[in-house]
Amino acid sequence: LTIPQGFGLLFKQEVIIVFVKEVCKATKLTKKAIEYYISQGMISPKISENTYRDFCQDDIETLKKISILRKLDLGIDDIKKVLSCEMNQVLQKLSTQKKLKFEREKTKQLLLDKLCSGTNWADIEIELVAIEQNETIAEKLLYSFPGYYGCFISFHFSRFLNELIKTVEQQEAYQEILNFLDNIPTIGFPKDAQEFFIENTKNISAQQIIDIDENTKQAIANPEKFLSENKEKLTEYLEYMQSDEYRNSPAYRMKCVLKDFNNISGYYKIFIPAMKKLSSSYKEYCMQAEIANEKFLEVYPDAKKLDE
Amino acid sequence: LTIPQGFGLLFKQEVIIVFVKEVCKATKLTKKAIEYYISQGMISPKISENTYRDFCQDDIETLKKISILRKLDLGIDDIKKVLSCEMNQVLQKLSTQKKLKFEREKTKQLLLDKLCSGTNWADIEIELVAIEQNETIAEKLLYSFPGYYGCFISFHFSRFLNELIKTVEQQEAYQEILNFLDNIPTIGFPKDAQEFFIENTKNISAQQIIDIDENTKQAIANPEKFLSENKEKLTEYLEYMQSDEYRNSPAYRMKCVLKDFNNISGYYKIFIPAMKKLSSSYKEYCMQAEIANEKFLEVYPDAKKLDE
């Protein structure tokens, strides 16, 4: 749909108005949908003398984008954010949120099957409680921490949150975690650090985040293999980490910001211990991680310096 | 929550009323949710003289079930069906529907990531069209065929429906399929056959359906392996298929019903050829299936009789 508006204006002083119906065709949206988006201020076509709306090419482009984002299940408010240039920042969180929801849906799916094949209602209910607990923590993690970091730890920890709470100790740990996460906003990231962080990590996609997590997992599960297969990369990496280039990079500054925050907020002192109490699979993972780290330091003793 | 109503009535003629608040506690539902379910006729507690509602133990049990089913994302109408003893029949379809939706969500997820990492809008739009086409066909298959059979073929074919329509021939095939599926209700399964079918297959879970499909896929992909690994089972199976026991079983009757229907409805003459035109991966699959079948008949020539 290209409008020969130039010709119209040039030769005849005639104004060519683009009507809704054409816009509907071009965007495959209904009239009512378009009217709704107008009412939401997402586009603002001029209104001509005869009260008809006049859509410009920009309006149509915007509507096409809206249509796509709606089909990808974004809500109107999120679409507004995406359109107003916070695109990657918003999509990153939403994509992660969808991935997390996805895992829960999978579990619910299995529960439906279980119901179908005769499992009793009480057992299903118990498992549903576990799913909800997982959801609560994962969502709070996602939105308590800025940008990429929220996506990462939310995804990282949700893996360990599928266990049923059985003991009083676990129940207490769950409460501690909720308290911790509810109070994060008050402690908060320093605002400039937060913006800096978001700006520098907004282009990392949810898939990349998962890949990073998955790689770490594999490395920890089998450190010997990881160390032998990645000798060159690791040497390079360690060199880079000790270089001035790194010390002056945004990555380094982000690391420092995170470290400070984790110390001050109680991430290390409250959150991590509570997670270990809550989830035996997480505790197990931490133990493996420690072993892997020791093996790593045996091979690369220089790396000790980096932690200081 | 057990109410000593017996005692109350026996010794004192005193009526013990169970109030909403207790029901809220017992079911973890809100008052408003409970009121809504009452307005929908899902429970009908008596109303005592002082206009207070009096919930019985049955009401509470029903509410607990409703709560669970809502958390599993069933709508109110579906829940009504489940509660009115069509449980397995409904859950089977819903579970399959969810699985299909699930796959689509996964694809949409990837599209979100693609958008995030810079893929242009037009490419995303094209892929969205493919997802919608898949959805249209899969949904129609699911609800055009009764019980287990609808679940099975819907799931079976959706695997091959992720290709983009590029040629005119594909577009035509797509239309043929839609026409075919829209006219199925008019041809229809004979009603008694349909009931018979649903009755005999309602206990098959969505997971089992997928497993069956997956097994077939594997067998076709590598027939030699399948034939050598399942010698005993296959011999047993062929014997059973030739026995009077089988000829008198519901399974046999169902097979006949299906075969007749597939001949009359145009399933073989219209639907299958159109699918081959639409989807190259399905065409490929069919060719493999034919090869596998020949190999099978080489080893078990007796099986030829079964097809007549």
Added chain:
DNA sequence: TTGCTCCTCACGTCACGTGAGGTGGC
């Protein structure tokens, strides 16, 4: 009287869909 529970009724949500009723140009 106060504080508690219970009730009904009305309106809001979200992203539109479905008419009803009226205008403007050919």
Added chain:
DNA sequence: TTGCTCCTCACGTCACGTGAGGTGGC
């Protein structure tokens, strides 16, 4: 005049949430 498009306005959807305003028992 007829048939077409355009417009606005009101009400419906789904599964409740959020008050408002009033009753009943201790």
